[in-house]
Amino acid sequence: MDRPRSSDLAAKLFGGKPEHTLALLRAAWPTAVGEELARRTEPVAFDRGVLRVMVPDLRWQKSLLRMRGDILSRLRRVAGRASPHALGFVIGTLPDPGPPLPPPALAPPAAPPSGVVEAAREIHDAEISARFLEAAGRYLARFKPDQAAATGGSGGDGSAKS
Secondary structure, rough: OOOOOOHHHHHHOOOOHHHHHHHHHHHHHHHHHHHHEEEEEHEEEEEEEEEEEEOOHHHHHHHHHHHHHHHHHHHHHHHHHHHHOEEEEEEEEEOOOOOOOOOOOOOOOOOOOHHHHHHHOOOOOOOHHHHHHHHHHHHHOOOOOOOOHHHHHHHOOOOOOO
């Protein structure tokens, strides 16, 4: 028995009524445009395949018009056949988005391999050399095999759970 594709499933579950499709598209909106942009815009209506999005002003409208192809493509990945074929923008007053989201926490730097340390020694400016090593260490820390245990499996005292 063939399994329905997820995009077909989304259309089957949410595509029957415009208000259901709008609920799906509202949920997918932050994924399609990013959290910051989603805080400043709001999908408000879905009718005849057009998703209407409220924006604060003409500048936002112009910016989103330039991005609409990418946005529609991302919505299509989530909603499949239930996705809009066009975006429309209405200017209106949105609720205050609140303070900006804090930046994600940086991983503590890992000890860089000797090749990176050697490269840093070639940098004559001490401050730039130190920043290079710190950046390299943070980058490499993202790929440490025990990273998941350090972030997700630690107790309140910093020790790993067993």
